[in-house]
Amino acid sequence: MEQLTNLLPVLLGSDANVYGMARSFYMEYGVTSLAIGKGALAATANSRLVKIAVVEPRLEEDEVFVAVMKQFAADHPNTTRVLVSCGDNYTGLMARNRAALEGLYHFACPTPELWEQLDMKENFYKACEAHGIAFPRTFGCTAENWRTVQLPFDFPCIVKASNSVAYWNCKFPHKKKVFIANNRQEFEEIVAAIYSSSYQDSLVLQEYIPGEDCQMRVLNCYSGLDHKVRLMALGRPLLEEQTPEGIGNYAAILSVKDEELMGRMKAFLEDVGWEGFSNFDMKYDVRDGQYKMFEMNPRQGRSSFFVTASGYNLAKWLVDDVVLHKPAELTIADTQSLWMIAPAGILRRYLKDKDLLAQAEALIRAGKASHQLFCKEDFSLKRGIWYIKNQLNNYRKYKRYFGNKSLKD
Template identity: 25%
Template sequence: MRHKAVILGCNYYIGLSAIRCLGMHGIHTVAVDYSPERAYGALSKYTSERLIAPHYKEEKEAFIAFLKEYARKQELPPVLIPCHDSYVEAIDEHLVELRELYLIPQTRQGLYTEVMNKESLHRLARGLGVPVPETIRPDEEDFLERVERELGYPCIVKPTDSPSFVAAFRRKLFIVHHRAELLEAIDQANRAGLDIIVQRIIPGFDDHMYTYDAYLNQESKVTHEVTCQKFRQFPINFGASVYTGQRYVPELMDIGGSFLERIGWKGFAEIEFKKDAKTGVFYLIEVNVRTTNLNELLRKVGINFPYVAYMELVGTPLAPQVIRRDTNRVFWYFYEDMLAVRDYWRSGQLGIGNVLRSLLKPKAYAIWSWRDPKPAFAFASIIAGKLWNKIRRRNRQEEDKKRIGRGQEQDWSG
């Protein structure tokens, strides 16, 4: 009898990768989502069980009750693995009661939320001497003058709570180029009831973005770690990884590992850094506290983080491991990378030759797997449906314009 692994969120490839990373070791995986629609990750052959739960935000109390009821029916407490920030927020809010029924690495309630919140994260980092981008709050004295003097334009307006901001605006932040745009961005955030901060943009192309991925045991000591370099993001410049390569950067291991240990972190974390193109200084940008979209890349270069977490939580920890070499392997999310390439090319930031050369590297695919193809076919069907609906809307709009034009001609001739 083995502990089950409950994976929260299967309508994105992060959940799919967690299911695969565990299922290939024979672990019973439970794919949980709030709707069967678009939950293509649950179609993996490594999925042992599929469940539909109440919505984690719209029906939070019912969602927590659902999790508790499921765990009570199991012979052994399941390992709980959230694959979206909003699931993490719900777990953190109910951490004490959920830890009575599930195996969860974090023991300190509120730490997940503190690290996910951009403002409190930066306070933690500054207190430990880790560089972060210069930041000003809209309610600070001489706000507009300080933005112009200390940050300069363009700068970014970003949320303290990313999931709520993305849900409201379908983007991670606003880029503002002058005072009027800044005031408009703040007004939009205020109308949505969201707290925001304004930050300096650290100079450097997207390949100046790096990640430090680590697992810390129950003594808050790093046991597994690897570093990566981003090459392309979507949306471009301020988005998520779509083409990222593993690269050994010892300095990031020193900075990232020390930071996580000193704040008492337990479990997996991914720190995103940006290297200042002018000074070479690494700035801490954010921390992903749930399992990462680079799972498949990290597994292929030697560290299966979901499995590392599972094994430690069930009492049979794996031997520590650090990737201290460059493997030349890259993570590739084909669909969004093609959208990114289009936008990089239109904005003059990348040439086609550069893109074509990059595609020659060995890859870890976000969705595709020869051994487990069904999720990829399901995802392709979803995208095809979106494109077909877009074409139909465009055709209807064209027909409406023609009818209006014909009506105006008749009125004129009449």
């Protein structure tokens, strides 16, 4: 068995997900992570837990990525380098360039074929259908045919990109991560705006599942190098973020458990042969009592620190597998806790379900609440000032954007 010496977590990205993973490594092993990304974002600035080691705007180019990763390994000899993707695009880069990374880094990731199959939403829904997993009624359109598309369901209609990586890199006025079109006119305005940008891949048009944000569920899993699921943790989002770029990200999550749902998703992951972290977003449909699957992210979720905070450290599951090669059975997280990235005041103001709010308040009083971006071991004056500004800014954002998923702000 390989010994754990000079552990060096290498995190791809610089966002809140990176900070959450860095906290996980720090909590379990007391180490500082190094990050490599296209840019440097505020969530990881002025931190003792993670340092931005490389910023390379062309990192998404395979040749550049391989060169950067080889040079980084050469610059950090005599370390046990554990590589973690914190974005869909980075997982794709790792998958495509696996042969160049092996021997330099310890990591887990899917094959490039499986990454492409399940990261593209149309392909993911085909896989769901083949495995008997429910998803919203879904249609699609392209840059060529969207003007003549007739939806097979009534408005409102969800409009989102099939290729999340390409959409992330495009720009157009009033861009949002996900749109809701309430009628045909809004639909045409939204799609025309999207296709006025560099994004020219297909769009997913989806039936709207009724219900508040608290009907959502988020599932984070880790599948080992043997393609067996080792860890599953389910969360119940209480609110989503409300900024155009943040729609679909969660502001607060309660840890919950549903063994029947987890059993189905375990069978799915093992049947397709997944390796590494995975993250599923879904919504409970009160009309038929089923969870409707929205997407699978080929990485741990942006909010996945809720798993570590509830007592199941994501970094440990990864290191035990890819470095120490420890055998492990399935663990289903069952500790109740509250995770937040927005302040508690936002929950009190915008969460409509009083029973869920009471549960959240009880967990806060019991000391079972954590905040993604606040870590007392990482406090400094600069980071403290940024954190306060970040939290206060949530009130402005919610007041301006709450409930708005149309083209206009």
